[in-house]
Amino acid sequence: MTRLNRPEVYGIVFVVALVVGAILVAGANPFEVARAAVQRALFTRAGFLEALLRTVPLTIMGLGIALSFRAGVFNIGMDGQLIAGSALAVALAPWLPGGAAGIALFLALGIAGGAAWGGIAGLIKARLGGNEIITTIMLTYVATQLLSWLVRGPMQEKMRIIPRSDPIDAALRLPVIVEGTRIHAGFLVAVLAVVATAFVVRRGRYGFKLDVVGQNASAAAYAGMNPAAIAGMVLAVSGGFAGLAGAVEISGVYGRLQEGFAPGFGISAIAVALVVRLNPWLVPVSALGFSLLYAGLGSVAQKALVPFPLITIIEGAVVFLFLAASVMPARVPAGAKSDG
Amino acid sequence: MTSDPSERVGFVALQAVTKRFGPVVANRSVDLQVGAGEVLALVGENGAGKSTIVNMLSGLFMPDEGRILMEGQPVRLHSPSVAVRAGIGTVHQHYMLVPTLTALDNIALQQTELGLGRLDRAALAARVRQVAADLGFSLDLDSRIDGLDVAQQQRIEIVKSMMHAVRLLILDEPTAVLGADDRRHLFEVIARLKGQGTAVILITHKLEDVFAIADRAVILRGGRVVAASRVADLTAAAIVAHMVGTADSGKAEAIATGSHRRGGAPAGATAVCRVRGVTLRRANGSVAVSGLDVDLNAGEILALAGVEGNGQSELVACLAGMSRPYGGTIESLGERSDGRRWGAARLRALGLRHVPEDRRRYGIVGPMSLARNYLLGNQDRPAFFRWGLVKTRRLRDAVAARLAEYQVVAPGPETPMQNLSGGNQQKTVLARELGADTRILLAAHPSRGLDIKTIRFVHSVLEEARAKGAAILLQSSDIDEIMAVADRVIVFSDGRVFGPAACDTLSRAQLGSWIAGHQEVTP
Numbered sequence: 001m002t003r004l005n006r007p008e009v010y011g012i013v014f015v016v017a018l019v020v021g022a023i024l025v026a027g028a029n030p031f032e033v034a035r036a037a038v039q040r041a042l043f044t045r046a047g048f049l050e051a052l053l054r055t056v057p058l059t060i061m062g063l064g065i066a067l068s069f070r071a072g073v074f075n076i077g078m079d080g081q082l083i084a085g086s087a088l089a090v091a092l093a094p095w096l097p098g099g100a101a102g103i104a105l106f107l108a109l110g111i112a113g114g115a116a117w118g119g120i121a122g123l124i125k126a127r128l129g130g131n132e133i134i135t136t137i138m139l140t141y142v143a144t145q146l147l148s149w150l151v152r153g154p155m156q157e158k159m160r161i162i163p164r165s166d167p168i169d170a171a172l173r174l175p176v177i178v179e180g181t182r183i184h185a186g187f188l189v190a191v192l193a194v195v196a197t198a199f200v201v202r203r204g205r206y207g208f209k210l211d212v213v214g215q216n217a218s219a220a221a222y223a224g225m226n227p228a229a230i231a232g233m234v235l236a237v238s239g240g241f242a243g244l245a246g247a248v249e250i251s252g253v254y255g256r257l258q259e260g261f262a263p264g265f266g267i268s269a270i271a272v273a274l275v276v277r278l279n280p281w282l283v284p285v286s287a288l289g290f291s292l293l294y295a296g297l298g299s300v301a302q303k304a305l306v307p308f309p310l311i312t313i314i315e316g317a318v319v320f321l322f323l324a325a326s327v328m329p330a331r332v333p334a335g336a337k338s339d340g
Numbered sequence: 341m342t343s344d345p346s347e348r349v350g351f352v353a354l355q356a357v358t359k360r361f362g363p364v365v366a367n368r369s370v371d372l373q374v375g376a377g378e379v380l381a382l383v384g385e386n387g388a389g390k391s392t393i394v395n396m397l398s399g400l401f402m403p404d405e406g407r408i409l410m411e412g413q414p415v416r417l418h419s420p421s422v423a424v425r426a427g428i429g430t431v432h433q434h435y436m437l438v439p440t441l442t443a444l445d446n447i448a449l450q451q452t453e454l455g456l457g458r459l460d461r462a463a464l465a466a467r468v469r470q471v472a473a474d475l476g477f478s479l480d481l482d483s484r485i486d487g488l489d490v491a492q493q494q495r496i497e498i499v500k501s502m503m504h505a506v507r508l509l510i511l512d513e514p515t516a517v518l519g520a521d522d523r524r525h526l527f528e529v530i531a532r533l534k535g536q537g538t539a540v541i542l543i544t545h546k547l548e549d550v551f552a553i554a555d556r557a558v559i560l561r562g563g564r565v566v567a568a569s570r571v572a573d574l575t576a577a578a579i580v581a582h583m584v585g586t587a588d589s590g591k592a593e594a595i596a597t598g599s600h601r602r603g604g605a606p607a608g609a610t611a612v613c614r615v616r617g618v619t620l621r622r623a624n625g626s627v628a629v630s631g632l633d634v635d636l637n638a639g640e641i642l643a644l645a646g647v648e649g650n651g652q653s654e655l656v657a658c659l660a661g662m663s664r665p666y667g668g669t670i671e672s673l674g675e676r677s678d679g680r681r682w683g684a685a686r687l688r689a690l691g692l693r694h695v696p697e698d699r700r701r702y703g704i705v706g707p708m709s710l711a712r713n714y715l716l717g718n719q720d721r722p723a724f725f726r727w728g729l730v731k732t733r734r735l736r737d738a739v740a741a742r743l744a745e746y747q748v749v750a751p752g753p754e755t756p757m758q759n760l761s762g763g764n765q766q767k768t769v770l771a772r773e774l775g776a777d778t779r780i781l782l783a784a785h786p787s788r789g790l791d792i793k794t795i796r797f798v799h800s801v802l803e804e805a806r807a808k809g810a811a812i813l814l815q816s817s818d819i820d821e822i823m824a825v826a827d828r829v830i831v832f833s834d835g836r837v838f839g840p841a842a843c844d845t846l847s848r849a850q851l852g853s854w855i856a857g858h859q860e861v862t863p
Contacts, residue, residue: 203729205719208712212719215705221662222694222702223717224685 012324019317028306036305037296047299049181051291053253057245057262058287059190061269063197064241066278070201071234072214077121077136078242078266080143081114085243086250087150088113090165090257098171103251106172107189110247111240117143118239126232151259164258174252184252190284193244198280210234242266271319293318351376351539352397352508357406359392366392368563369406374508379530379540381554381571385583385817389563390543394512398430399423429501433512435493439486443479443496444468447503471502475529490626491522498529508539515549516649527553545647546834547576547856561585576858577849584819584852609637612673612780612811613659619667620654628654629832630667634840636780641802641812642840643826646855650832652815653697656784659813660694661687673779688717691779695769695786697815703769706758710750713757714739714772746771747797763794770798774805781805784815799825819851833857
């Protein structure tokens with residue numbers, strides 16, 4: 001028996017009422033909006049494939065979030081780490097060999113770039129005790145501006161027209177694995193990442209250390225671990241996941257560096273991981289769910305059923321609802337669990 | 341003083357007050373009273389029930405039975421603000437000051453009645469100066485708390501508590517952190533308050549405080565009042581005898597197990613840990629112990645005794661590799677405390693085990709399973725890992741076997757630690773920390789809060805480890821426990837170190853007077 005907590009039920013009712021009210025004020029029919037979103041995401045091939053494509057980076061980043069949040073370290077700056085990883089990989093791409101080795105190296109460069117960017121925040125946290133929420137957000141601004149400069153300056157395409165880089169060598173592109181779609185081999189990378197992360201979290205020494213640091217840092221110090229070093233390190237590790245996601249997106253989808261190619265993925269990944277309570281096995285499920293939501297709402301926006309800002313509001317509301325719903329069973333009153 | 345204080349009518353009185361916390365009785369039918377212009381010393385060992393009395397008078401707890409009277413009228417002190425309004429001021433042992441604020445701001449923090457969020461700082465400062473002048477203090481109100489020493493902080497606490505019309509001032513261990521001069525100043529202030537007709541309750545464990553300033557003393561043991569008398573009629577020996585008691589026969593019997601062996605470490609004992617010239621500092625920066633020399637030998641139990649806060653915890657933290665001593669060196673299992681490799685991980689790898697003082701904070705991770713808790717501190721031992729992954733089945737089997745051996749009542753290794761009772765949690769920690777390869781065991785209050793049966797079990801486990809050649813440091817404030825299981829004892833008291841001395845040549849009274857800060861029991 002799970003008893004629902006009243007404040008959260010009120011919260012959900014309030015948010016639903018707010019969104020429905022906003023849609024009505026905008027002069028649209030809330031049911032029509034919902035129908036259009038669901039139809040596009042679930043019942044059209046294009047919508048579903050678009051969602052699947054987005055599931056890949058969200059899964060990889062959700063895993064990185066799960067690792068850092070398990071250690072009680074709040075990496076809010078995955079967007080910046082994704083940019084750093086992507087930029088490093090693209091910048092060094094001309095020197096990479098072709099074929100599978102080249103692709104592997106390309107992805108490794110993405111990991112290295114993201115890990116370095118996250119590692120800056122990690123070093124600040126471990127050495128100086130700087131709050132990672134602040135530093136990762138700030139480093140995201142830095143990375144965004146750096147990207148903006150790179151694609152207009154040193155890394156801009158030879159034509160110098162659009163702010164973007166030249167495409168990477170076709171030999172470095174992840175191959176399409178389902179004929180007639182854009183579903184690429186990054187899918188397999190994501191599956192691999194899920195399995196590896198799940199093993200580390202469930203059975204690994206490293207996962208154990210992360211959990212101890214996250215749940216009782218004093219006990220970690222007592223047991224001979226270095227909580228500050230572990231917390232700093234996990235920022236680099238989760239940054240590596242963000243960088244990997246960026247490299248996969250470039251190698252699998254865009255083929256070049258450009259601005260805004262993974263808009264807000266870092267923040268979405270937080271919701272993805274939190275909704276399944278940081279369980280790596282469930283992260284891909286959650287990532288697919290969120291991707292379907294974005295695909296559906298994207299079509300609502302295209303059809304101009306409601307003004308565009310409202311789409312963002314609906315997105316936020318749905319994330320809130322999922323989070324509230326996932327928190328509710330966790331907050332069973334203390335007395336209820338002793339009978340076991 | 342014009343009249344004998346003990347003849348005055350009790351200004352504040354406790355009548356047959358009992359306070360329980362779950363199964364633990366903190367105060368059992370306590371009667372005490374303090375008169376206006378009287379200084380009452382409340383004396384007793386740790387856990388004697390002094391703090392509970394303070395907390396009931398300052399409105400933090402309500403008595404379960406009995407009543408509190410003020411000027412003969414029953415009062416219900418159901419919150420701290422009620423107690424303050426009734427005229428009871430409290431200076432807690434651990435100061436409640438915000439380190440980054442100035443002295444004046446700290447006093448302003450609690451002046452809620454001064455208006456709707458707006459402070460008249462000038463008026464407040466004037467009042468604070470007036471109160472301070474009455475007490476004979478000169479305070480720098482604009483300096484930050486973290487720039488003041490403990491004695492100055494204490495003065496601010498006293499002024500803070502005196503900002504209302506205070507008729508009873510409670511000082512909880514006020515001399516614990518003061519040097520000799522500051523202590524004398526404090527006593528002058530107490531004498532001044534007394535002259536103004538304020539009642540003072542002084543909580544202390546130091547006999548010299550009692551004789552220096554108190555009119556009457558109430559001695560507590562095990563939550564009961566065992567003696568209440570005019571100080572003039574008391575001797576140090578009598579107070580110690582009351583505090584320590586004669587051996588509580590039931591408990592002593594429970595503690596003394598049949599296999600008990602006494603006689604200290606065997607001749608030619610090998611020291612596995614050498615402490616040389618060590619200085620320890622408390623968290624607030626004051627020196628707790630200096631120039632400490634002691635050896636920990638294989639096959640002995642060395643008890644570390646004394647009132648808490650005198651550096652025992654700091655010594656254990658250093659020995660555990662969780663910190664380095666402020667001065668001097670520790671050499672343990674071949675590692676030196678000033679070496680690069682000094683740390684809990686390295687010492688654990690060499691055979692150090694540690695039953696921590698604060699089990700919940702350090703010893704366990706509540707939401708994790710018993711099996712995963714068993715990995716705590718064992719996370720670098722190859723026995724349970726292959727390629728960085730836990731050997732799940734092997735761990736589960738090992739934990740299940742250990743839990744059975746230690747008679748832990750739990751459904752199984754996958755049970756979350758937090759579902760276990762305190763006693764079973766402690767047994768689980770002991771099961772984890774006491775393995776075949778334990779060379780040094782630091783056991784900090786291993787039996788605190790446990791029932792007699794479990795205490796007996798804990799002691800048998802310690803004795804077994806000693807028989808296997810482990811060197812055991814037993815941090816304890818329980819004289820019965822020390823006399824029952826330890827071979828040698830060392831006492832930290834107020835910056836001084838007594839011992840180490842062999843337990844079988846030491847009387848309970850001598851140990852008690854060391855804990856109270858006296859070299860010898862005066863006849």
